[in-house]
Amino acid sequence: MTARTLNLDDSLYSYLLDVSLRETPLLKRLRDETQALPTARWQVAPEQGQFLALLVKLTGARRLLEVGTFTGYSALCMAAALPDDGSLICCDIPGDYNATAVRYWQEAGLAERIDLRLAPALETLAQLSGRFDLIFIDADKANYPSYLEHALRLLRVGGLAVFDNTLWSGRVLESNPDSADTRAIQALNRALKGDARVDLSLLPIGDGLTLCRKR
Numbered sequence: 001m002t003a004r005t006l007n008l009d010d011s012l013y014s015y016l017l018d019v020s021l022r023e024t025p026l027l028k029r030l031r032d033e034t035q036a037l038p039t040a041r042w043q044v045a046p047e048q049g050q051f052l053a054l055l056v057k058l059t060g061a062r063r064l065l066e067v068g069t070f071t072g073y074s075a076l077c078m079a080a081a082l083p084d085d086g087s088l089i090c091c092d093i094p095g096d097y098n099a100t101a102v103r104y105w106q107e108a109g110l111a112e113r114i115d116l117r118l119a120p121a122l123e124t125l126a127q128l129s130g131r132f133d134l135i136f137i138d139a140d141k142a143n144y145p146s147y148l149e150h151a152l153r154l155l156r157v158g159g160l161a162v163f164d165n166t167l168w169s170g171r172v173l174e175s176n177p178d179s180a181d182t183r184a185i186q187a188l189n190r191a192l193k194g195d196a197r198v199d200l201s202l203l204p205i206g207d208g209l210t211l212c213r214k215r
């Protein structure tokens with residue numbers, strides 16, 4: 001027994017997936033196809049996708065926003081958890097992988113719920129207004145602090161911003177990182193701790209997932 005978060009070795013992680021992952025054959029196929037790409041590391045872990053879907057249902061979210069969509073795995077998980085009148089706006093830059101995302105959304109019958117906007121996310125976010133219920137952020141890390149500000153502007157009170165990769169494979173521990181990405185994640189993490197605008201939890205799921213509830 002321990003009072004700290006457990007380290008998952010390979011066998012315990014396999015067990016976690018074995019007893020809890022309910023990945024559909026379509027999601028599994030999308031994950032396998034994405035694994036063949038040189039940028040496969042951009043894909044969320046399957047248990048993260050399932051957790052995001054649970055968050056959508058727990059919060060009763062109807063209006064979703066995703067910043068960083070890649071081949072569409074997390075978007076597919078969240079869109080499937082929406083009620084029939086729910087919607088998801090996805091932000092990504094143009095790339096070969098956009099077509100993969102759309103192809104799987106169509107195959108799932110969920111493409112009508114998803115509005116993919118191909119432009120630098122900061123441009124798309126600046127054009128958005130209104131009240132989103134949940135925003136998932138998994139894009140260029142150097143802009144994470146800016147994405148937080150947009151998220152707090154766009155979320156309703158009680159809405160949830162979710163940031164991926166906030167443990168950054170442990171590189172958040174570096175004292176003088178060369179990488180602007182690492183510095184931005186460190187800055188976000190430190191700033192969030194004292195940010196009175198949000199309730200906060202950093203979960204060690206996947207590469208670290210930070211939940212911020214707008215107060």
Ligand code: CA
Pocket residue numbers: 042043044138164165
């Ligand atoms: Ca990620």
